[in-house]
Amino acid sequence: MQKLVEGIHQFQNKIFSSKQELFEGLSNGQHPVALFITCSDSRIDPSLITQTEPGDLFVLRNAGNIVPCYGDVDGGEAATIEYAVSVLGIKDIIVCGHSQCGAMAGLLDLPQLEKLPAVRSWLGHAELTHRIIEENYTHITDPAARLTATVEENVLVQLEQLRTHPSVADALSRDALNLHGWVYKFETGQVFGYQSQAGQFLPIEETSFTVPSVTRTLPSI
Numbered sequence: 001m002q003k004l005v006e007g008i009h010q011f012q013n014k015i016f017s018s019k020q021e022l023f024e025g026l027s028n029g030q031h032p033v034a035l036f037i038t039c040s041d042s043r044i045d046p047s048l049i050t051q052t053e054p055g056d057l058f059v060l061r062n063a064g065n066i067v068p069c070y071g072d073v074d075g076g077e078a079a080t081i082e083y084a085v086s087v088l089g090i091k092d093i094i095v096c097g098h099s100q101c102g103a104m105a106g107l108l109d110l111p112q113l114e115k116l117p118a119v120r121s122w123l124g125h126a127e128l129t130h131r132i133i134e135e136n137y138t139h140i141t142d143p144a145a146r147l148t149a150t151v152e153e154n155v156l157v158q159l160e161q162l163r164t165h166p167s168v169a170d171a172l173s174r175d176a177l178n179l180h181g182w183v184y185k186f187e188t189g190q191v192f193g194y195q196s197q198a199g200q201f202l203p204i205e206e207t208s209f210t211v212p213s214v215t216r217t218l219p220s221i
Contacts, residue, residue, distance in 0.1 A: 022053060032058040034092040035084040037158070039065045044098050045185045058084045060127070064103030064154065065095055068125040072163040076164060085167040085177065093168070095158045096182040096191075097151040104150045124160070129154040152201055155181040156194065 016023060036046045037060045046057055060080045068077055084090040097104070105122060106113050107130050113120040123130075132153050133146070140146045162168055171177035179215050181194035183201055193207035194200070 015045045015134055019053075022055075026055050030055050030058075030087060030088065032056055032084075032090065032093055034058070035060065035081065036094050036096065037061075037065055037162075038094075038096040038136070038184075039063065039098055039101060039103065041098060041101065043182060044096075046096070049184060058088060058090060060084075063119065063122060063127055064101065064107070065097055065158060066103075066122065066154075067095065067158045067162045067165075069161045070123065070166065081162070081165050082167045085165075085171050085172075091176065092178045092180060093162065094180045095155050095162065096157040096184055098183065099148070099151065099185040099187060101147070101151050104154055105147055107154075108146065108150055116194045120137065126154055128156065129157045152183055152194075155183060181210060 019087060033052075033056055036050075038044055038046055038056045040061045040063050044061075046052075046059055047054075050057065058080075060077060062077065066077075067081070068075075070078060081093075084093070103119075103123065103126075106116075107126055110120060110123070110130075113123070129150060133150050137146065137149050142148055159179050162179065163172065168177065168179075172179075181201075182204070183192045184190075185192070191204040192201035193204045195202045195207045
């Protein structure tokens, strides 16, 4: 806790004073440029990665950067998405996975979650990711490569589940919203974006800004 308290003092004495006009302006409302959906992992800092200021990103975080299909969970994810699109008028939504994701490692080894029933239940919203890996990646036996594939596939699955939300579907139908799939490799600082034409994740500077639909058949769970 001492580190946090010291950080607050540093923020108030140095950071806030140097950007006081910015913070005062935020009292008039928020106009974020994107909804950034990512993992709760402490190694991920959306504003640091994107070098954005307070007020630029509307952030949704949970274990595994998961977006339950609309109606599956009456919780914060659906409310945050709906508010971002319908009230704030967000034009871009990013689903960002990351390297060495513990949630995705758990998805690959569900028995290890026996004593974590809430985590196992939550990962049920990534069941399609699990099925894709089990059925289509049997040729990958290296644990690290298998985890990387799981992280990437999960981003694509969550993008498709995002499309089940009425506010998102409506905005997409009017070409008023773009969806993006990213993977952040925190040990190198690299960010990869899904390029549908290539059918793979490429360095972000090589990708276009929009992600057309990725075909996924959502299972009945």
